[in-house]
Amino acid sequence: MKKVVSVEGVTKVFKGKKAVDDVSFIINSGESVAILGPNGAGKSTTILMMLGLLQPTTGNVQLFNDTPSNRKVREKIGAMLQEVSIIDALKVKEVIQLFRSYYPHPLSFEELVSLTGLKEGDLKKRADKLSGGQKRRLSFALALAGNPDLLFLDEPTVGMDIHSRSSFWKTIQALKEKGKTIIFCTHYLQEADDMADRIILFHKGNIIADGSTVDIKRKVSKQTVSFLGNHHYVAALKSQPFVSNVHIQDERIVVTTDNTDQILSYLFDKKLNVKDIRVEQGRLDDVFEQLTLTEVDVVETINGAM
Numbered sequence: 466m467k468k469v470v471s472v473e474g475v476t477k478v479f480k481g482k483k484a485v486d487d488v489s490f491i492i493n494s495g496e497s498v499a500i501l502g503p504n505g506a507g508k509s510t511t512i513l514m515m516l517g518l519l520q521p522t523t524g525n526v527q528l529f530n531d532t533p534s535n536r537k538v539r540e541k542i543g544a545m546l547q548e549v550s551i552i553d554a555l556k557v558k559e560v561i562q563l564f565r566s567y568y569p570h571p572l573s574f575e576e577l578v579s580l581t582g583l584k585e586g587d588l589k590k591r592a593d594k595l596s597g598g599q600k601r602r603l604s605f606a607l608a609l610a611g612n613p614d615l616l617f618l619d620e621p622t623v624g625m626d627i628h629s630r631s632s633f634w635k636t637i638q639a640l641k642e643k644g645k646t647i648i649f650c651t652h653y654l655q656e657a658d659d660m661a662d663r664i665i666l667f668h669k670g671n672i673i674a675d676g677s678t679v680d681i682k683r684k685v686s687k688q689t690v691s692f693l694g695n696h697h698y699v700a701a702l703k704s705q706p707f708v709s710n711v712h713i714q715d716e717r718i719v720v721t722t723d724n725t726d727q728i729l730s731y732l733f734d735k736k737l738n739v740k741d742i743r744v745e746q747g748r749l750d751d752v753f754e755q756l757t758l759t760e761v762d763v764v765e766t767i768n769g770a771m
């Protein structure tokens with residue numbers, strides 16, 4: 466695996482306060498990584514440092530084994546950031562052509578338009594006259610202009626309608642299949658669940674979890690098997706060593722476990738008369754909630770609920 470991003474012991478201090486506190490990680494070629502965390506966790510600051518747009522207070526960032534500001538490195542990366550600052554006086558078509566001219570091997574104009582779903586009418590508009598959603602498309606086109614190997618997306622789908630969001634992720638999926646490395650931040654956990662092979666979870670400037678999406682969900686969240694059946698089965702199920710809890714919800718028997726396969730074997734071996742079996746492997750929302758809720762937050766939540 467080729468190392469594409471290396472973040473080593475990076476800290477960023479703003480006005481005496483640590484926004485990012487001694488974080489380290491490596492991202493390899495072809496990975497698709499979601500950087501998640503609550504507001505103010507340090508995600509955007511980390512992305513800006515990876516891009517070389519912010520300098521770390523201490524620590525070191527390398528892209529393709531070089532400094533992010535190196536021209537050869539910049540030619541291989543594309544970024545779609547939260548702030549869309551586009552050269553307003555130019556028409557959309559002109560901005561795209563200008564950006565293409567910065568790169569040695571740009572994507573064709575037609576390909577960029579088709580990948581990002583910009584319409585003929587949008588191309589003739591001045592960039593500052595675009596709607597929020599159209600601006601995101603243009604920003605996406607500019608990120609892809611140089612046919613990058615490494616793509617940074619900071620909350621890319623904010624302001625997009627459902628249709629645009631789904632076609633945006635289809636394009637990203639296609640880029641991923643071509644072997645591109647994708648790093649993105651999102652507050653839509655479903656997007657991370659659908660698109661990321663790996664999750665890096667930030668909280669208060671620190672990384673509190675880093676692993677494959679599947680592992681993170683498996684480790685932290687509850688897995689259940691639920692089914693319709695005689696409620697007398699509950700007692701026997703509770704006594705099994707691989708069962709951590711059993712309860713009844715909406716007439717269904719819900720078994721919480723570390724190993725859903727064992728529950729299924731048990732049901733079939735014992736030939737229990739059950740129907741409509743559903744297996745839930747845990748949701749990223751639960752993981753996020755469990756990992757990012759600190760003691761202080763818990764107190765606030767309890768107080769807020771009273």
Ligand SMILES: Nc1ncnc2c1ncn2[C@@H]1O[C@H](COP(=O)(O)OP(=O)(O)OP(=O)(O)O)[C@@H](O)[C@H]1O
Pocket residue numbers: 479480483484502503504505506507508509510511
């Ligand atoms: N330029 C800056 N000057 C001062 N403080 C900053 C600056 N940029 C970020 N911060 C602070 O650093 C912390 C981390 O901010 P950052 O934008 O990286 O968080 P985030 O995880 O991206 O949050 P969000 O999900 O809200 O975008 C916050 O406390 C923020 O107020």
